[in-house]
Amino acid sequence: MSISNLFVEILLPGLIDTLYMVILSTLFAVIIGFIPAIVLVITDEKGLKPNKTVNRSLDFVINLLRSFPFIILMIAIIPFTRLLVGTSIGRNAAIVPLTIGAAPFAARVIESALKEVDPGIIEAAKSFGASTSQIIFKVMLKEALPSIVLGITLTVISVIGYSAMAGTIGAGGLGDIAVRYGYQRFKTDIMIYTIIILIIIVQVLQSLGNYAYKKLSK
Template sequence: MSANLINMLLEATLQTLYMVAISGALGTIFGLPIGVYLAVSQRGELLSSPAVNKVLGLVVNATRSVPFIILVVAIIPFTRLIAGTSIGTTAAIVPLTIAAVPFIARLVENAIREVDSGLIEAARAMGATPLQIIRKVLIPEALPGITLGLTLAVVSLIGYSAMVGAVGGEGLGDLGIRYGYQRFMPEVMLAVVVILIVLVQQVQSLGEGLARLVDKRAPRNRGR
């Protein structure tokens, strides 16, 4: 493998990491509160608002239902408005973020719903307000599940980031398509696939480790 190809692989890997990191962070910033609200705003819940919950749920489901490659093309005018262009690494962050927000929201919602209702009732009995219950009971108890959900979201974003290479995005997907497929260089395609597999494995291992770290129910090895 030539030095030039190694440099291209390195640059493409850094571009992919940049896209995934920024879109993952933005997706979490917007998706986390949406997911929490979806979990606590159904009828009879802490912040009961069935009508708003239904509308927000429909929007989340509609966005999740659109295949990512179609979403990228459909929002090109919006991407141009936000990023000033529809091609390149920065432009790819826009559809990646839009795809990540509803996905993360549903994962967070599911994690919140798995919290033992007895803990909520106990907090209510002690006079805690709904916001205090959300901050001090629901989120801390759901943190392991939220961490695993965010890990899954980042893994999905790595796959999506490769997909944007087909429509003018940069990164590993673009390199694999332009050189591995269009120029018939199977060694480039193989290298891209291997790097993507390594990235996914590293993210998965890190996420599982963090989930164990924040899980208060997990046994700890204590030295004597």
């Protein structure tokens, strides 16, 4: 099989599946991660509404979810995945564990970005009578946006790695191709091609993230 046919018939469908899983699960993870990130920042001892109980409880839950190896997480939530999408196999099923695995990571990077905001800017907003919601959405998020973009870039790259692992249990994508063709059928060339494609994706995403960061930082 020529390289062009190999790409069109095998690698391209895998690439599309990988991008499908990565884009949707990252989107859901960031949306879900925003909520605990904001709550953690607000309830921190130096936050707008300090609350040690809420902060420590949420912090524990996020750390607990982050401590699960992804391969174990995928298997552990199979009943939940089947309940949501009706199956535990395929790219749609993979989005569930990918989202759950990435959401705590997204929450942490967003939390870190928000905590980097200059306290002086927040105090200035308070002095002008800004409400808590105004400070969060019009001051903190705006100031932290460049760092949040970098954090989301890291999240996407992490999800790409997770998606490759998801392929080992029938989720499809480049990971599935690497296992079925590169490992089980001893086709080293296909294994190498999948690795090259993944490297290119990561490099492109990191470059785009760095570019966006520089643009937003100006």
